[in-house]
Amino acid sequence: MKVVIIGAQWGDEGKGKIVDYLANEAQIIVRFSGGANAGHTIVSGGEEYALHLIPSGILYPDKIVVLGAGMVIDPQALFSELSMLNDRGIKTEGRVFISDRAHLVLPRYIEIDKQRDAGRKKPIGTTGRGIGITYSMKSDRDGIRIADLSWKEKMDDLESSDREFLEPHADRLKAMSVDLASFIKHHCNAQILFEGAQGVLLDLDNGTYPYVSSGMSCAAGAAVGGCVGPRALDKILGVFKAYSTRVGNGPFPSEFDEDEGSEASRSSEVSRKSEASLSRFVRNTGREYGVTTGRPRRCGYLDLVALRYACFTNSIDSLVMTHLDVYDTLDEIKACVAYRIGGRVIEDFPASISDLNAAEPVLRSFPGWKRKLSGCLNYEEFPTAAMEYIEFIERFCETPIGIVSVGYDRKETIIRKSPWRG
Numbered sequence: 001m002k003v004v005i006i007g008a009q010w011g012d013e014g015k016g017k018i019v020d021y022l023a024n025e026a027q028i029i030v031r032f033s034g035g036a037n038a039g040h041t042i043v044s045g046g047e048e049y050a051l052h053l054i055p056s057g058i059l060y061p062d063k064i065v066v067l068g069a070g071m072v073i074d075p076q077a078l079f080s081e082l083s084m085l086n087d088r089g090i091k092t093e094g095r096v097f098i099s100d101r102a103h104l105v106l107p108r109y110i111e112i113d114k115q116r117d118a119g120r121k122k123p124i125g126t127t128g129r130g131i132g133i134t135y136s137m138k139s140d141r142d143g144i145r146i147a148d149l150s151w152k153e154k155m156d157d158l159e160s161s162d163r164e165f166l167e168p169h170a171d172r173l174k175a176m177s178v179d180l181a182s183f184i185k186h187h188c189n190a191q192i193l194f195e196g197a198q199g200v201l202l203d204l205d206n207g208t209y210p211y212v213s214s215g216m217s218c219a220a221g222a223a224v225g226g227c228v229g230p231r232a233l234d235k236i237l238g239v240f241k242a243y244s245t246r247v248g249n250g251p252f253p254s255e256f257d258e259d260e261g262s263e264a265s266r267s268s269e270v271s272r273k274s275e276a277s278l279s280r281f282v283r284n285t286g287r288e289y290g291v292t293t294g295r296p297r298r299c300g301y302l303d304l305v306a307l308r309y310a311c312f313t314n315s316i317d318s319l320v321m322t323h324l325d326v327y328d329t330l331d332e333i334k335a336c337v338a339y340r341i342g343g344r345v346i347e348d349f350p351a352s353i354s355d356l357n358a359a360e361p362v363l364r365s366f367p368g369w370k371r372k373l374s375g376c377l378n379y380e381e382f383p384t385a386a387m388e389y390i391e392f393i394e395r396f397c398e399t400p401i402g403i404v405s406v407g408y409d410r411k412e413t414i415i416r417k418s419p420w421r422g
């Protein structure tokens with residue numbers, strides 16, 4: 001069985017924790033997109049790990065993990081992550097593989113990425129990891145793949161600084177490389193988890209272009225970057241938070257208004273906390289700071305217009321809701337159910353950045369549950385108000401919510417329906 005996990009918002013939905021949880025029943029975990037721009041936080045056995053490149057299944061001693069063909073790999077970042085894991089007692093030898101079709105990030109791409117974004121009139125706010133440059137070299141047909149390390153003519157033709165950078169890493173990278181298509185064919189009866197990075201709204205095609213990353217963070221990316229056909233994928237899971245966050249620039253219609261002074265704005269609708277204090281509350285309670293860059297994340301209401309769009313464009317079979325516990329103490333919860341754009345009410349997610357920038361969220365209110373959800377052992381123990389919020393989202397998105405996460409620990413996960421069964 002092959003299960004795909006993608007982010008259904010702007011990244012940081014808690015995919016790392018969910019992949020780690022579901023990896024228990026998988027043999028192989030394939031990360032299919034992105035590079036060291038990602039930051040996946042996992043808590044296991046009371047220890048916290050931040051992963052950027054290595055798939056989140058690595059914390060189990062017996063799982064095989066593969067960095068897929070759709071990824072862009074910075075060898076220095078990869079080897080320092082492997083050392084960090086080994087130093088912390090996680091043995092990685094012999095179970096981390098890289099698709100020979102994956103592309104390599106060179107140090108000069110990282111410099112160009114930083115300079116180019118700083119020079120933009122409207123910076124995207126990239127993570128400065130060379131991601132966009134590596135993907136554009138790839139589409140320009142000037143990229144360097146893992147397989148190319150064994151292609152003498154190609155290596156001889158490289159600029160000497162690029163060759164000097166790659167040479168010391170080449171043997172180690174080659175030793176980890178696999179033909180992912182034949183690897184998957186040989187393991188056709190295995191339980192395989194395809195792990196995405198970023199989220200649908202940061203996907204190059206589906207996202208809020210140009211304020212996106214450059215990889216395929218959509219479900220289709222699992223097929224392309226995982227070296228399988230789309231029909232081989234059995235289940236698509238979309239992970240989303242009970243609210244929304246975004247790092248970097250770009251439109252964010254349901255963003256909390258951080259300006260305490262703007263009384264005329266939406267903040268008048270918030271009964272107990274102003275949006276500015278709600279924003280601070282969510283950021284601190286949900287620890288909404290970037291794992292890769294440390295930047296504070298922009299926070300906002302759950303955007304159901306965007307989530308429904310993500311469900312439709314990615315054939316999401318089942319949603320995974322995370323961070324619901326962040327709302328445990330609130331009297332009232334709101335979610336965005338439409339956009340008001342220049343007098344019109346829009347229920348479909350627009351492509352136009354100027355429409356998205358102009359969009360005001362139409363908010364729907366839900367009563368809070370005012371109880372600690374992490375104490376609940378199953379869904380039936382959830383307070384009615386929490387169930388009402390969950391079930392409204394299911395109806396709105398026409399997609400069931402199969403898993404609800406109410407804390408960082410593996411134990412704090414409520415499974416309503418396991419993707420591995422039925």
Ligand code: IMP
Nearest residue numbers: 011037038039125126127212213247248
């Ligand atoms: P890049 O991927 O470094 O090119 O950054 C492009 C945009 O995607 C920026 O707005 C980043 O903040 C955002 N981004 C990239 N990776 C992640 C992620 O893992 N989580 C959240 N945002 C990300």
Ligand code: MG
Nearest residue numbers: 012038039040
């Ligand atoms: Mg992250």
